[in-house]
Amino acid sequence: MKAVKTLLSLLLAAVLVAAVPTVHAVESDYTAVEPIRFNNPDFIRGMDVSSVISLEQSGVKYYDENGVEKDLFRILSENGVNYIRVRVWNRPYDAEGKGFGGGNSDVEKAAEIGRRAAKYGMKLLVDFHYSDFWADPGKQKAPAEWSGLSVAQKAQKVYDFTLGALTAIKNAGADIGMVQVGNETTNGVCGVYDWADRAQIFNAGASAVRAFDKDVLVAIHFTDPQKTDVIKWLTDQLDVYKVDYDVLATSYYPYWHGSLSNLTAVLDYAAEKYGKLGMVAETSYANTLTDTDSHPNTVAVGANDQGADLLWDFSVQGQADEVRGVMNAVNNVSGGKGLGVFYWEGAWITVGDTTGLQGDALTEQIEKNKTLWEENGSGWAASYSAAYDPDDAGKWYGGSAVDNQAFFDSKGRALPSLRVFRDVLPAIWGDVDGDRTVDVSDAAIIQRYEVGIPTAVGEAQIACGDVNADGEVDVLDATWIQRYDADLPAPERIGTEIM
Numbered sequence: 001m002k003a004v005k006t007l008l009s010l011l012l013a014a015v016l017v018a019a020v021p022t023v024h025a026v027e028s029d030y031t032a033v034e035p036i037r038f039n040n041p042d043f044i045r046g047m048d049v050s051s052v053i054s055l056e057q058s059g060v061k062y063y064d065e066n067g068v069e070k071d072l073f074r075i076l077s078e079n080g081v082n083y084i085r086v087r088v089w090n091r092p093y094d095a096e097g098k099g100f101g102g103g104n105s106d107v108e109k110a111a112e113i114g115r116r117a118a119k120y121g122m123k124l125l126v127d128f129h130y131s132d133f134w135a136d137p138g139k140q141k142a143p144a145e146w147s148g149l150s151v152a153q154k155a156q157k158v159y160d161f162t163l164g165a166l167t168a169i170k171n172a173g174a175d176i177g178m179v180q181v182g183n184e185t186t187n188g189v190c191g192v193y194d195w196a197d198r199a200q201i202f203n204a205g206a207s208a209v210r211a212f213d214k215d216v217l218v219a220i221h222f223t224d225p226q227k228t229d230v231i232k233w234l235t236d237q238l239d240v241y242k243v244d245y246d247v248l249a250t251s252y253y254p255y256w257h258g259s260l261s262n263l264t265a266v267l268d269y270a271a272e273k274y275g276k277l278g279m280v281a282e283t284s285y286a287n288t289l290t291d292t293d294s295h296p297n298t299v300a301v302g303a304n305d306q307g308a309d310l311l312w313d314f315s316v317q318g319q320a321d322e323v324r325g326v327m328n329a330v331n332n333v334s335g336g337k338g339l340g341v342f343y344w345e346g347a348w349i350t351v352g353d354t355t356g357l358q359g360d361a362l363t364e365q366i367e368k369n370k371t372l373w374e375e376n377g378s379g380w381a382a383s384y385s386a387a388y389d390p391d392d393a394g395k396w397y398g399g400s401a402v403d404n405q406a407f408f409d410s411k412g413r414a415l416p417s418l419r420v421f422r423d424v425l426p427a428i429w430g431d432v433d434g435d436r437t438v439d440v441s442d443a444a445i446i447q448r449y450e451v452g453i454p455t456a457v458g459e460a461q462i463a464c465g466d467v468n469a470d471g472e473v474d475v476l477d478a479t480w481i482q483r484y485d486a487d488l489p490a491p492e493r494i495g496t497e498i499m
């Protein structure tokens with residue numbers, strides 16, 4: 001009898017061990033990513049959702065994977081997102097107060113986004129463009145109000161604007177943890193291009209951040225890590241011109257920006273030579289090549305869908321695997337200097353689904369979408385942006401180019417890939433409810449499980465309850481967990497990550 005019991009225990013132990021790495025139940029078409037052992041316990045699993053308010057104003061609603069309507073920020077938090085990024089434009093409005101689009105992302109919107117993020121325990125990265133609209137490698141136009149100023153005058157404006165905006169965002173209830181002094185400033189910032197001038201702008205922003213709160217990180221954001229020598233040179237310039245910053249950030253879009261190993265190498269350079277933290281400020285990946293709002297997507301059939309460094313399918317699974325891959329590449333930065341990854345605009349879905357529509361029905365829906373983009377700024381640009389950017393946005397304005405890169409389907413329901421932000425975290429011994437803490441609620445679940453009362457917890461998570469390592473999850477484990485929660489001696493592995 002004893003032999004049989006031992007055999008059963010061994011079999012159970014084998015089942016438990018096999019089940020441990022997968023926290024969520026495996027579905028036929030989606031497999032949870034392998035967890036990552038993060039060198040930095042606070043590794044940022046972030047998302048930019050700058051357009052969310054204008055999307056909500058356009059009627060967009062968000063639902064969790066089970067179809068329950070919830071605040072977007074709650075859904076993100078429940079899926080493991082721990083940091084929100086928001087862009088700030090100085091004045092994205094024309095003389096009549098009509099918004100330029102792209103979320104009409106002003107200080108007021110950033111404050112509201114920061115407040116809602118903080119409500120669910122998420123910190124905020126404030127991304128100043130120092131422009132009235134999109135700033136990127138091809139455009140670094142100063143705000144209209146600052147045009148014609150000297151570099152020194154602009155620097156003073158940057159200081160005042162940065163300090164004022166951060167104060168307003170904080171006062172709204174946001175938990176600001178990091179600030180970008182410029183967006184994708186590979187070729188310039190705020191209308192200045194000479195390096196001595198750029199350094200004045202960067203340092204004006206940085207000194208405002210230091211004055212605001214000395215614990216807030218300052219990030220410099222470049223692009224094109226695939227141009228390895230260029231980004232190393234840019235990093236050197238920051239040192240030559242004595243720019244004050246903590247984090248070297250880059251965008252990383254796999255269809256443009258080279259291999260993951262090169263990404264790590266570029267961030268390693270700043271980490272090893274200058275002691276800087278490394279981060280991906282923007283990444284994204286398409287979960288389908290289908291468009292849902294009739295505005296052409298960045299990644300589509302025949303557009304950015306081929307390339308040596310595209311390691312993943314354009315699928316929900318591929319989207320999650322890309323995020324895991326980029327996080328792993330940043331985690332590999334030497335000296336534990338990998339700070340984290342932000343996914344860009346992971347909730348920018350269509351304001352009205354045009355999929356499958358034809359003829360008059362299609363025309364009608366497109367017209368509805370255009371009206372919403374114009375009125376609420378929920379497309380990448382509205383026609384009103386011609387007042388500031390006549391040659392590009394003012395001509396090519398329209399909807400979302402990334403609706404196929406969101407973590408929500410066209411109706412606003414979360415895709416399984418959103419779980420990647422939680423699934424990358426290793427499970428914890430004793431944490432059977434998966435809330436990242438070990439306490440009496442875990443013990444209670446084990447007690448119910450042992451007597452056959454149904455729990456909402458899957459077998460794989462129950463397996464994390466074998467804290468005394470005897471191959472069974474039972475009342476002994478529940479008791480150890482209660483002791484651990486009461487700070488009494490308990491098995492050493494309680495509370496440690498399972499790898």
Ligand code: CA
Nearest residue numbers: 295296400401
């Ligand atoms: Ca689109």
